[in-house]
Amino acid sequence: MAPFLSEDTDSTPRMPGKGSKYVDGALIPDVEQHGDNPVAIRLTDEELHSGRTRPETIQQCLKYLHRDGLVVLENAIDEALVDKLYKKIVEDNEIYLSKNFLQYNQGIATKNVSQVPPLTPEWLSRDFYANVHMMRVIENMLGPRPELRFINSNVAVPGATGRQAVHSDVNHRFPEIPFGIVMNIYLQDSDASNGVTEIWCGTHDCYPQEEQQATKESGWIKKEAIQKRAKVKPPVQPKLKKGSICFRDLRLWHAGMPNTSDHHRIMLAIDYFAEWYQCPMTVELPRAMKKEIEEEWNISTKGVKWVDKVDHLNQPFYLNMTQDPSMYIRQTEKGVEDWRARLTGKFEFDRAKVTDQNYWTAE
Numbered sequence: 001m002a003p004f005l006s007e008d009t010d011s012t013p014r015m016p017g018k019g020s021k022y023v024d025g026a027l028i029p030d031v032e033q034h035g036d037n038p039v040a041i042r043l044t045d046e047e048l049h050s051g052r053t054r055p056e057t058i059q060q061c062l063k064y065l066h067r068d069g070l071v072v073l074e075n076a077i078d079e080a081l082v083d084k085l086y087k088k089i090v091e092d093n094e095i096y097l098s099k100n101f102l103q104y105n106q107g108i109a110t111k112n113v114s115q116v117p118p119l120t121p122e123w124l125s126r127d128f129y130a131n132v133h134m135m136r137v138i139e140n141m142l143g144p145r146p147e148l149r150f151i152n153s154n155v156a157v158p159g160a161t162g163r164q165a166v167h168s169d170v171n172h173r174f175p176e177i178p179f180g181i182v183m184n185i186y187l188q189d190s191d192a193s194n195g196v197t198e199i200w201c202g203t204h205d206c207y208p209q210e211e212q213q214a215t216k217e218s219g220w221i222k223k224e225a226i227q228k229r230a231k232v233k234p235p236v237q238p239k240l241k242k243g244s245i246c247f248r249d250l251r252l253w254h255a256g257m258p259n260t261s262d263h264h265r266i267m268l269a270i271d272y273f274a275e276w277y278q279c280p281m282t283v284e285l286p287r288a289m290k291k292e293i294e295e296e297w298n299i300s301t302k303g304v305k306w307v308d309k310v311d312h313l314n315q316p317f318y319l320n321m322t323q324d325p326s327m328y329i330r331q332t333e334k335g336v337e338d339w340r341a342r343l344t345g346k347f348e349f350d351r352a353k354v355t356d357q358n359y360w361t362a363e
């Protein structure tokens, strides 16, 4: 019978690989962890170049992704590709900032925009969007045939003064098990100085959804919950290497932070959903890539809408991570179209005002 998951099932008995040992019948990998920071796992060059992820690497990624709601995988993408895409997105950003549907995520002070990366065949590289090592983790986390349904990037424009509220990207009644993962791929070395994301490890399942949310309209977290959780595990702004893939459970608390450097900070945001979840969101990809993606990428394209050309800089933000097709959100020139706007006919712009009630303050 063909293997259920991806290609390389190696049944040869073996000694534990370098950096792992057997303890009481378990294979325990050594990992480096610094304080409350998320765990970063570095692929060996052998893994990178052969495209074969060691089972121990997959086990580590799954362990920490389940435990912390976030894990970092380093050395999974060729650096030259990362640099080329960074340059292109910076060039595009100048054009994108002039669009009249543009909105900053959580107010202008954050200078954080969602900008679709170029998706012509030239730019639609599997190394980013269906990276073989990334997919081994995703298919083991979400089950067979994970569905690609969202491709975007977060550009933190230099010189921001404001931060985002601590939030979860999902604010509907979501399942209490992993159902969707966003892969944030950082296109430059990142730390607090250029606005690396604030991360709250372990918050993907620390409170019931309705207890943690400040309001029904957004995933912003209640101040009381923020202060309480920080006593268990405080937030961190990790140091991330260029090309790192951060797997983030969509339920995890996090926040975009000010980029006080003089360079754009860019992270791709690629969302995969479990097949059983039946997410109704779709992502546009060029028809010219249909054959290659369907035959070679080893992913489900149920959530892909094939189009002649993806007009990536003229795509107003669109999102629906719920299970209900009628719950989508779309940016328009009149404001945000959400379920409430559709009901009342009143469109409003995201005039979010982040105050110290929306993030952790030392007591």
Ligand SMILES: O=C(O)CCC(=O)C(=O)O
Residues within 6 Å of the ligand: 105, 112, 154, 155, 156, 164, 169, 195, 196, 197, 198, 254, 255, 256, 257
């Ligand atoms: O850009 C970032 O670091 C995070 C942005 C974010 O979380 C959002 O806009 O929802």
Ligand SMILES: [Fe+2]
Residues within 6 Å of the ligand: 167, 168, 169, 254
């Ligand atoms: Fe977010």
